[in-house]
Amino acid sequence: MDEMTEVFTIPAWLEVTIRSVCIIIGLFVITKLLGKKQLSKLSFFEYVAGITIGDIAGTLSMDAELQLSSGIISILIWSLVPFIISFFSIRSKKFQEFIEGKPTVFIKEGKVMEGNLRKEKFTAEELLSQLRKSRVFQLSDIEYALLEPCGNLSYLLKREKQPLTYGDLHQYVPSFREPKSVVIDGEIMDEPLISIGLNRGWLLEELEKKGLSSKEVFLAQIDSNGEMKIDLYNDK
Structure with a gap:
């Protein structure tokens, strides 16, 4: 009697699933290796490489x-490609400028540089549109503006048009520390507490004074003045 060999065939849906999971994991590892810069600002080669990889x-x-x-x-x-470009860009400013380009000045000392606008294929209306996105509606308010290599428009308002700051009114400006989230979704965060010289015991005591437990707190933050702001699950 002839022996019959049965060939095992993976179902199509299972093969697609395995392939997709492997690729997702691979892309995640690659993204972590490339760093956070690729998430915020893409050069030309990084943009092309990202589309091609996808x-x-x-x-x-x-x-x-x-x-x-x-x-x-x-x-x-x-x-x-983006990894090699980033490697050499960090070590050579000339290479970085060759790959990413230089900022282009659009407005200097209040005067529009028409030649630079034409060079970057910008019209006057497009320039005004970019400024309006930043809530600047009069070109005469701008002292200096340039187009960044990433395509963003940066500008500096004239001195008389700049908003008043705390430093303009007071000679001494106290230091400011970012708020520390010490309770998130009912869980106590020990690391932020330690960074400002506090501990879990102090936090629990402060919550007890307010008749609360950490499980009732959705979010608690301590500001630069040492005051704790609390948002509860049951806001009523």
């Missing part, structure tokens, strides 16, 4: 005919 990952997870190993190698090669 396209490769999507195609690789759905197309069972493509080899997973070949796709992963392709993703790794494309991921090296």
Whole structure:
């Protein structure tokens, strides 16, 4: 009697699931290695690499005919592009300017630099639109403005148009410390407490004075003056 060999075939849905999970994990690791800069500001090459990696990952997870190993190698090669660029940009300002470009001055000493606008393919209306997004409606209020390499418009208001600050009114300006979240979602945060010289015992005592337990607190913060602001689950 002839022996029959049964070949085990993975269902299509299971193969897609395995491929997708592997790719998601791989992309997560790559993103962590590249750092947070890629989340806030993309250079031209980082933008192109991001789109290409996403396209490769999507195609690789759905197309069972493509080899997973070949796709992963392709993703790794494309991921090296922003990593290498960042590596050399940190060590060479000339290389950084060559890759990302330099800021372009649009307004200098209150005067619009029309040549620079044309160079960056900007119209007068587009310049005004960018300023209006920052709540500046009169061009005459601007002393200096430039287009950053990332595409954002930065500007400096004329002295007489700048808002009054605390330092303008007072010679001595006390230091300010960011609020520390000491209770989040009912859980006591020990690290922020220690950073400002307090402890869990002090916090529990302060909550007890108010007739509260930590489990009743949604969020509690201590400001630079040492005062604790509390938001409860039951705001009523």
